[in-house]
Amino acid sequence: MLLNDIISGNEVDSVYIIAEIGQNHQGCVETAKKMILEAKKAGCHCVKFQKSDLPTKFTRSALDREYISDHAWGKTYGEHKEYLEFSKDQYLQLQAHCKELNVDFTASAMDERSLQFLADLNVPFIKIGSGDANNFPLLKKAANLNLPLVISTGMQTMQTVERIVQTMRESGKEDYALMHCVSSYPTDPEDCSLELISVLRRRFPNVAIGYSGHELGVVISQAAVLLGARIVERHFTLDKNQKGSDHRCSLEPQELKALTTAITNFKLSSVPMYPQEIVQKLNGGEELEAALQHVESKTILPCELPCRNKLGKSIVAARNLNKGYRLQLADMAIKVSEPSGLTAEDYVDLVGKELADNIGEDEPILGSSIIN
Ligand SMILES: CC(=O)N[C@H](C=O)[C@@H](O)[C@H](O)[C@H](O)COP(=O)(O)O
Ligand SMILES: C=C(OP(=O)(O)O)C(=O)O
Structure with a gap:
């Protein structure tokens, strides 16, 4: 099945299933190849990786900070990320492997250089992860490529989602999908806020x-699908007990197989089921009921703050800037910054604002850096 059929509405009763290998390959191409095979055997349509160009995605100080964690692959966060990043040659090997196995291959573009890297690989679609859902310059660039987009909405408010849709509309982009997502690892059932799938659909x-x-x-x-989700993405692992931040909330091969089989056996229609019907159909207990409880609106949940603090994007200086200078777009970059600065979505609003202090290249622009 093609993602395009889902996005264009030609396949209202099918679901496109993505195995998010992400960084669960432990930095090893052979493991990644094995995971691709297992994901295909489990019935997935697509395997996904995460592509970052580290100095474009992170500031120098974000890369240099110590990473003290049982899941760290290096002493600094930069060394850790470097260890998990695949080269172009490795991407080409993985792409060829997917072609042989007839499974779609793509990655999330975590910065502008990675976006171009993936476009050059001619992937079937580009994923924009939640960390970039408010990175409007990246979204605009992505919308101008001739490739479908899948945009996640974790760590964002409904207002930001409205702005994503407006940005797509203004770019004349029609072939894109929005993913309901809560960026907490693992997400507790009561935070899953599945009703937002119905809210987004309406x-x-x-x-x-x-x-x-x-x-x-x-x-x-499974409940997400019965509420109308037509793309499902889950992290995938060969063993949940391995070192790495995402393994615990990932599915092992037999669980992924159980998920794809259940989804394939649903008789789906364009009319989604009510939460109570879903609980009955899936024999769900308290956890499913909690995931389906009423949600007032889409907000940034407290459980998402650790991820937002760690991987949310800030506005930083693209070059050394002097006190008294008035900001132009080209003076600013959007990166994961340590410490963080003004949030990515303020980017355009800062044009013309006067700086209260000197700001060095790659340093965050703060509320206090601006004279109002
Ligand atoms: C928001 C976002 O990008 N989240 C990704 C996708 O879900 C995650 O896979 C992170 O890359 C991962 O959890 C980071 O872990 P660490 O910081 O140990 O490399
Ligand atoms: C961060 C990502 O995904 P999500 O926001 O959907 O968890 C990603 O795909 O890299």
């Missing part, structure tokens, strides 16, 4: 809606 009836889940188990993702 608010944006012409946009395909999917679910990128980080909860434990497979029932909540």
Whole structure:
């Protein structure tokens, strides 16, 4: 099945399933190849990786900070990320492997250079992860490529989602999907806020809606499909007990197989089920009921703050800037910064603002850096 059929609405009763290998390959191409094979055997349509150009995605100080964690692959966060990043040659090997196995191959573009890297590889679609859902310059560049987009919405408010849709509309982009997502690893059932899938479907009836889940188990993702999600993405691992931040909330091969089989056996229609019907159909207990409880609106949840603090993007100086200078777009870059600065979505609003202090290249622009 093609993602395009889902996005264009030609396949309202099918679901496109993405195995997010992400960085669960432990920096090893052979492991990644094995994971691709297992994901294919489990019935997935696509395997996904994460592509970053480290100095473009992170500031120098974010890369140089010590990474003290049981999941660290290096002493600094930069060394850790470098260890997990694949080269172009490795990407080409993985792409060829996917072609042989007839499974789609793509990655999330975590910065502008990675976006171009993936476009040059001619992937079938580009994923924009939650960390970049408010990175409007990246979204605009992505919308101007001739490739479908899948945009996750974790760590964002409804207002930001509205702005994403407006940005796509202004760019004349129609072939894109929005993923409901909560960026907490693992996400507790009561934070899964599945009702937001229905909210997004009603608010944006012409946009395909999917679910990128980080909860434990497979029932909540099945419920997401019964609520109308037509793309499902789950982290995938060969063994949940391995070192690495994402393994615990990932699905092992037999769980992924159980999820794809259950989804394939659903008789789906364009009319989604009610939460109570879903609980009955899936024999769900308290956890499923918690995931389906009423949600007032899409907000940044407290459980998402650790991820937002670690991987949310800030506005930083693209070059050394002097006190008294008035900011132009080219003076600013959007990166993961340590410490963080003004949030990525303030980017355009800062044009013309006067600086209260000197700011060095790669340093964050703060509220206090600006004279109002
Ligand atoms: C928001 C976002 O990018 N989240 C990604 C996708 O879900 C994650 O896979 C992170 O890359 C991962 O959790 C980071 O872990 P560490 O910091 O140990 O490399
Ligand atoms: C961060 C990502 O995904 P999500 O926001 O859907 O978890 C990603 O795909 O890299």
